[in-house]
Amino acid sequence: MEPASRRFAQVSDSPVHATARGTAHRIANEVSPLGQHTLDRIGNTPLLRLPRVVSEHPGVELLGKAEWFNPGGSVKDRAAANIIATARRNGQLQPGKILLDSTSGNTGIAYAMIGAALDIPVTLCMPENVSVERKRILHAYGANIIYTDPADGSDGAIRMARELAAKHPDLYFYADQYSNDANWRAHYHGTANEIWQQTEGRITHFVSMLGTSGTFVGTARRLKELNPHIRCVSLQPDAPFHGIEGAKHMPSAIVPRIYDASLADANLEISTEASYAMVKRLAREEGLLVGISAAAAVVGCLQIARQLKKSEPAVLVTILCDSGDKYLSERFWEEG
């Protein structure tokens, strides 16, 4: 690679630029800028093989979408980007309006990052007990945070956002990730087609944790169109009181409007402790330091692998929502 100064010198010495300045100026305006915008890096994440954790099930391939490759560090960049793009297109999010939503973390980080890049002010309602790392990341991106009672969990944050939106409709665009169709459509148009192409259509099972349910609903809906035989399995915590970041125990929570239970061929329950153990196992056996819900998804995949008939070939694909760096202060690292 030659030094930049030399390359610039060559350009200005070129006879074309020296003799036809006007043409050169026009060309400069038409040439696309160098590099990529950070928001262009949302989606098209790698599909990683997890060979060692699935090694006792010959014939089963386990693959995970490495969603921490998104610029905001999680799968939620996809939904947030599509929610914002759709709202700007249809005039709901005009200049001067503040984007408002409730979130316990990753969606908030995605909104805050995109908002910073596009000059959109962002206000987030979140339970006060979210991890310190998340609070600091949101602060770094310049988002305004309203904390809600930890005892009420994410439902308390939802209620607060609804209240604010109803009180100040002219001030806020209430993005409402739990009800916004742009959430699941991000996965319908993006994640699902990526998985289809990356597996060359060989996917047999799609497995995903339920939070807003956007990832599961959008991806499953599209995959079923591409091949109705793909089994779509949703996962949720095994109890209302759990430690699986971002996941929702549907029977005890405010059920998201976009949730469509009919897309699931099966629904499995995952324990927090099994997820914690899998976080450690994936780090030590696969060299993958993932977050708790990503590990929970792998726990679900192994449950499915165990239920398969012996040596039945299967291509299991799941979503690894984020990496483990936001959970390093969790107590489970010190125990067990």
Add this chain to the structure above:
Amino acid sequence: MKILIPTPLRQYSDKQPAVEVEATTVGEALSGLVARHPDLRRHLYTEDGKLRAFVNVYLNDEDVRYLQKEATQVRDSDTISIVPSIAGGR
């Protein structure tokens, strides 16, 4: 003393948002709570009787992890809160 029950666990405490118990330590208070509402036990403790890793217990505003954990002394006027370390929903 008073123990505050988080919303997702109130279905196991007869819908009560707070439970009064008599205790001299945090451990005793929590034992008193699960003795009165046995359905809470599996949500708070592992099978070998340890507090689950994501269950945080606060004495007034302090995480008991940074006090003397379950041996932390309590008074009648104190309040214990049970809070999951991370919240559900995204």
